[in-house]
Amino acid sequence: MRKMSCGDKGDFLEVKHSIPGRIRVRVSPRGVIRSCRQELAERLVRQDGVTSHEVREMTGTVIVHHDPGRVEVSQLLELLVDGLRICGKEHRTVPPQQVNPLEPLLRSRVKGAFGGLAVGGLWNLIGLTGFLLFSLARRFWFRSPLAENAGSVTGILAGGLTVSLALKTWVGRKEGKRWGLLPFLTLACGLAVFLGEALTALEILWVLSLGGVLEGFIAERSRRTISEALGSRAESAYLVMDGTEVEVPVSRLQVGDLVWVASGAYIPVDGMVEEGEALVDESQISGRAMPELRRAAAPVFSGTRVVEGFLYIRAERVGSDTYLSRTLQLVEDSLARRADVEKRADLLAARLTRMGILATVVTLVVTRSLQRALSVALVMSCPCATVLATSTALAAAIANAARRGIIIKGGMSLERLSEIDTVCFDKTGTLTSDVPEIVEVVPRAPWMDEGKIMELAAWAEQKSNHPLAKGVMKEAGRRGIRPAPLEELESFIGRGVAVRRGGEEVLVGNRALLEERGIGTGYFKKRREVHSGAGRTVIYVAKNRRLQGMVVMENRVRPGAEELVGRLRESGVARMEIMSGDSEQVVEVLGESLGLDAFQGDLLPEEKAAHVRRLESSGRRVLMVGDGVNDALALAEATAGVAMGVGGAEVALIAADICLLTSDLLDLAYARDLSRRCLQVIEQNFWLAVATDLVGGTMAALGRLPPFLGGIVHVAHSLLIGWNSGRLVNWDPSVRANVKKG
Structure with a gap:
């Protein structure tokens, strides 16, 4: 097809149809023609040799009838290009984007994954990591620790992040979320800054941020993986215009349009068949394994696929009104109605919060030492039990699962x-499998070879797209059968196929087709009834109008x-x-x-x-x-x-x-096994965190654990929990079962 640029904005004309005296062109993007309709009409009216014209905004096309002896096609194209170029200086429209309706739904499943980060997201985590590494280098390598009082750079940084955490906690509460551990963490970080232990506060914030980033990364990675696995069913369609099939984006189709769908293509609209007949794979709608025969006056649905034949369909529902789109909307509504189940981490957070508050109060009452009480609060506010205990285990389990597909x-x-x-x-x-498999090949007579029957069946079915044909060809390939080339093929939609070569004819199809051609199948009646009762499909093979055998197929259990x-x-x-x-x-x-x-x-x-x-x-x-x-x-x-x-x-x-x-x-x-094992590891992590908090809290209450060492406890038991969760990455239930058997 000929295309001509209309300017530096990407507009162009595409000749869709041209015969002597008539030309049809499409303007891209389609919206341009709406803005330039008047300009194009005036130019065509003034052009000598143009007998009539029609500008169609709906399809973005221009049809021009002309006298070939007075004006050439190239002149008409230049005229249209000039009109669009001049018009484009005043009007510029953007074509509607081809939006995948599944993407918003997919994103709704992970909505807030990155928005749910504890403090600022990935960049905040990177910044905190760099700063903490720098502070550790200053303390242990250069023997020049950073100042940690509230007025220092470290204190100001920790104070600012603590305020951010406090605001996030308050907003979450206003939205109806449970308090959880965040208020306690905010108080602990604030007290740490107040006591001149700003690095301890940053350590708490770092661990919390790490858990949030891990959770968001996992959800986003799942979204990308699934998105890459998906593809649009029908991006374009063939619209019948003036007796000619014109390829257009599905988004341009309107109710009442006549659409042509060929073998192997997906139906883009809900509508009624006006002409043609075809086998349509409706398994995505009905769940039936075998394609259904559809001919004039039969309804068809968007998203189903023409396996064999062709159809002219009058569109009754398009776009978001189709069965497929309405089903998508129902799914989205169903997802929105689901109960907002609280995460397991919230339960752990509630436990640890109660423990931390109780331990802090008891320490203050018993020791009457604000320093010791604050040290206990810092130790008990460690978020590992709620963030890392769950997020690291989930990350490891999800990575394990992803490696297995x-x-x-x-x-x-x-x-x-x-x-x-x-x-x-x-x-x-x-x-069951998608492609049926052959379970039995029965010759008409004992001396007949079932391999020969399979060879005849493969010869007839080699060009067919029917699932039964695919099953025959799969079995033929397994047997090493290479069918001979075809000279003549005749397809009987929904019933079978006949092929001819060198005076021989082979017919493969159902009982109705063979009996219609005068070939009796009564010899296999009892056997056929047995197989049909078992849910299997039976096809027959005949050669030169004589029955050769029966082939039994079924969608086998996986x-x-x-x-x-x-x-x-x-x-x-x-x-x-x-x-x-x-x-x-x-x-x-x-x-x-x-x-x-x-x-x-x-x-x-x-x-x-x-x-x-x-x-x-x-x-x-x-x-x-x-x-x-x-x-x-x-x-x-x-x-x-x-x-x-x-x-x-x-x-x-x-x-x-x-x-x-x-x-x-x-x-x-x-x-399922991985899920149960993951929850066991989360419980283990919780008790590891609790044990560490109890020991650290006791030492802090006795005055044996200053705030800085409390930060070291944070890091140590974070590593312990990470190690325990990391075992899930390579976990395999079969290995465990083999060990038990041994």
Whole structure:
């Protein structure tokens, strides 16, 4: 296509369609044409040879009918370029940005991660670290310690940061947050500055800031990782204009537009099929494994994909009104309704605050020494038990999970996973594979070779995008079969395919197609009924109008499903269910084979979410595991949600608390074990911090621990807690199990 620049601002014309006597061009950005409509119209009217013209603001296009003998296309383009250039000096519009609707929702899950830093964020931490290192060098290397009184540089710095912490504490209280440990820390830092121990105050602030930065970094890293794993479903679409398909951004589509969607493309609108027929993969909406046949008068939805064939669709809902967008909004609303569960660190902070206040008061009453009481306050105000005891353990656990391809969106998600007593699974793409596998090849006669039947099936299916064809080709590849080239192919949408070469014809398809072509399948009737009853799919292979055999396929249960069920039972999960949009019969067969407690099929997304709400309202703590748009509402309603695989729908990945980037089901059991182990380490860290505080507080009360050594205690037990948490990075439950067996 020909493009012409319209100036130094990035505007250009793009010739979308040109035939003798008619030209259609698109102006980019589209908003320019709205500002320059009058200028362009006047120029076209004055141009000799232009018989008529039309300026379309909605699509950003200009259609010009002209006499080729009197005016050339190049002249028309120059005329339009000049008009846009002159108009652009007075008018400049910015094209609407292509905003990913998932990004605000994703960011809402980590909102405040960096805003929740204790004092000033990353730069503040770097500054504090540098200053403390400098002070240590002055004290121990140059034997010239910094002055720490309130009027010194160190005192002013510590005082300013203490005031900042006090303001943050006050704002948090006005917003309805619990007091926690921050008031106590603020008082301790203020007293340290007042007593001339400004470095001690800076040490407290440094540890607090470190914990905040670690928490924010973890949440932001999870956001980036997930964001990189996601992609926009449909960024452009083919709009039918004057009988021609024109590629336009999805954002330009309007209700009533006619859209053409080819094989392999995602449908960009909700609407009604006007022409064509195609197999449409609606698994992201309905959960059904097999594509559905859609032809004239059939409804289709945005976000579904045309597997085979093509469709002309009249748009009925576009943009934020589509089913996919409305589901996103429902997910966002569900997330907003969740209870604001307090972090485990708040509970630890409350304990330590009470202990610190009590110890300080008792010391003052018993010893009548303000110096000793303040020393106890400084020791007991160490934030390790609340910041590092949790943040370092969570950082190590989340890093452990990330190395295994498990993305956990923050500490609360990890904590919730340990509380689960009920698990609800989606079926397709979660417990079963996406691509069906061949379970049996049955020849028509005993002397026939099943390898030959597979060769015929692969020959016919090699160019098809149907999931069943992919299953056939996968099995053919495993057997080392290389299908011969095709000469002629005929596709029967939703039924099968026929190929011809050298006078031979091979037909592969369902029973309806073969019987329509006069090929009986009664020989396999009983066997077919058995397999259909078990939830499997049957296709037939015929050559030269004679039945050759039957191929049985199914979406097999993923490896590790049975082991996962067993491990979840052992870890305390009392109830497990399947909720699927697939047929009741297929879901029941799978549920019984895995020994699950309940199974429901033919469910809509809203029905899945409603069932999760019922379980939650009965007192159960529900974990929802899925990968499609039809799972997103349930994922958001559950206590915790897990999205399977990077191939899962974006909205499900966003709604979930935990994302398994691979399709290994055992990663779910691993994540639960890791969650429980992480909480154990947090408890250990708490008691390590408490023990250190008790010993240090006792020594301070006895006058054996001056404020500066109290700061050393802070650093020492921070390192101890960091070491204990760091063990989680390389923690592996399988190693522990092997040791026990040995």
